[in-house]
Amino acid sequence: MSVLITLGLGVMACAYAGMLTGRLAGYRASGLLAVSSILGAAHSVRSHHTVNACLFAVQAAVLAWAWWNGGGGDDSRRGLRRLRHLFTPVRRTAPAA
Secondary structure, eight states, X not given: OOHHHHHHHHHHHHHHHHHHHTSSOHHHHHHHHHHHHHHHHHHHXXXXXXXXXXXXXXXXXXXXXXXXXXXXXXXXXXXXXXXXXXXXXXXXXXOOO
């Protein structure tokens, strides 16, 4: 079994276990399942299975969309806003004598 498939199944098991026990919100589980689908797509590309890769990619896009609109994107947007402030120039004046 491929390492990518093993990692994908592990992430998928964590997502379902967290969702069923109530420790993960639905949108966070969707994010983990999207990561799992990306790993499956990478394995399919590596194995030259283009149809499977397309199906995994579509599934990952739908799950990522559900994660983003469910509230998962809020932390990312906040982090990007913080990162933007780091690169925004600040005008500094010389101290008055």
